[in-house]
Amino acid sequence: MALRIWASSTANALRISVASKPHLSPSRCFSSVLDGLKYASSHEWVKHEGSVATVGITDHAQGHLGEVVFVDLPEVGVGVSQGKSFGAVESVKATSDINSPISGEVVEINSSLTETPGAINSSPYEEGWMIKVKPSNPSELESLLGPKEYTKLCEEEDAH
Numbered sequence: 001m002a003l004r005i006w007a008s009s010t011a012n013a014l015r016i017s018v019a020s021k022p023h024l025s026p027s028r029c030f031s032s033v034l035d036g037l038k039y040a041s042s043h044e045w046v047k048h049e050g051s052v053a054t055v056g057i058t059d060h061a062q063g064h065l066g067e068v069v070f071v072d073l074p075e076v077g078v079g080v081s082q083g084k085s086f087g088a089v090e091s092v093k094a095t096s097d098i099n100s101p102i103s104g105e106v107v108e109i110n111s112s113l114t115e116t117p118g119a120i121n122s123s124p125y126e127e128g129w130m131i132k133v134k135p136s137n138p139s140e141l142e143s144l145l146g147p148k149e150y151t152k153l154c155e156e157e158d159a160h
Contacts, residue, residue, distance in 0.1 A: 032059045034125050038141050039150035040083075040101040045125065048141055053102050056129040057089065057120060060154045065091040068120045071113045073130055078106045080133060082140050087130065089120065098130065102140050108132040 037045045043061035047054045062068065070090035080086045080100035087098045110129050113119060120128035135141075145153065 032125075033147045033151050033154075035147050037125070038101065038144035038146065039153075040099060040144055041153060042083075042099045044099055044101045046101040046141065046144065048102075048135065048138065051134060052107060053104065053133045053135050053138075053141075054129050055101060055131050055133060056124055057098060058150070059124045062121050062124045062128070065089060065096060066093045067091055068117045071117045071120065071130065073109045073113065074106050076106050076109060079136075080104060080106060080131070082137075082143075089117075100131075100133070101144055102133060102135050103137050104133040104135040106131050107134050 033039070034045070037047050039045050039058060043058045045056055045058050057065075068089055068091050072088040072090075074080065074086050078086075080103060082101060082103045083099055085097040086100045086106075089096050089098055109131050113128070113130065120130075122128070
């Protein structure tokens with residue numbers, strides 16, 4: 001089950017204000033969207049820098065999941081494919097698959113999430129990153145959403 005477990009009543013109940021930060025683009029939905037990242041419609045983000053792409057779930061996703069209590073990540077060296085599951089996040093509400101926004105080889109995992117899975121809730125774009133991937137096809141990034149498109153997707157989902 002992808003991160004599409006959004007019930008409209010839950011979405012409305014979870015609307016919160018996010019403190020203004022200069023590096024964030026505030027959206028009209030309850031979550032924050034960062035400039036400079038690409039987004040999958042299944043609510044994962046990717047930041048491509050040099051030969052490595054860092055992957056995690058979005059603020060929107062963690063907000064809908066609730067308190068994250070466990071994260072299942074792949075081992076270093078494993079291949080991931082765009083749109084396919086590479087792990088799972090367990091929260092107090094549900095367990096959800098995490099899909100890779102880009103294909104490639106896992107070169108690093110955020111092992112600190114074993115001890116502090118709540119970093120996904122408190123810092124989804126910084127301390128809560130999940131894996132780093134050496135992309136096998138960087139042009140896949142072109143098929144992902146930019147911040148404005150992702151914000152619109154979140155707003156549309158929350159409206160239903």
